[in-house]
Amino acid sequence: MARFNGTMVALHSPRMNGRGKLMFSRAVLLCLFLVLSSLPVADADAEQQSSEKALREHYDLQEGKRLYGEYCRFCHGEQGKGHAFNVTPPPADLTSPAVQRKSDIELAQTIHEGERGTAMGSWKWALSKEEKQYVLLYIRWLAQSR
Known part of the structure; x- marks a missing residue:
């Protein structure tokens, strides 16, 4: 006898013979095996x-870094701060909040068209x-890594 949700449940019947107990045990083991074996597979797929x-x-970031x-x-500059070249106006600090607030579309447009x-x-x-x-992915990464 076992208690399940406050109710006494018979795990075996006194009338169950040896063969019945064996079949019941096999069914319980099979169900347990199926439930337990399905869990690691889902975790392995997700992993x-x-x-x-x-x-x-990682590959995309490395390619962005190369480009x-x-x-x-x-x-x-190496860190995206805009200090590498002495021009007026100075190159944008790509890690600044002003640049990082721009959408991906806006930044891609600037890369594509330039900045008048x-x-x-x-x-x-x-x-x-x-x-x-x-390149855009790498620019976003530069700001996060500072």
């Missing part, structure tokens, strides 16, 4: 998807849409 996403993000180094670092009245030129012919997204 694999999470690690694949982290790997993609930033090639196209942006000369003016904006500044030394920021257009990169529409040099960078693909995907490459601009990598």
Whole structure:
């Protein structure tokens, strides 16, 4: 006898013979096995998807860093502060709240078209849409890492 939700439940019947007890035990074990074996599979799938996403993000960030180094670092500097090149007006501090408040679309537009009245030129012919997204990801990362 066992108590389940305040009710006494017979786990076996005195009338259940040896074969009945064996079948009952097997059914309980099978149910327990099915429930327990399904849990780690779900966790493993979620963990694999999470690690694949982290790997993609790491690759995208590394590609953004490479492109930033090639196209942006000369003016904006290693840390994105805009101190690298002596021009007037000075290059934007990419880590500043004013720049980081801009939407991804606004920043991508600036990378694509340039900024009128500044030394920021257009990169529409040099960078693909995907490459601009990598650079944008890296610019966002620069602000978070400061």
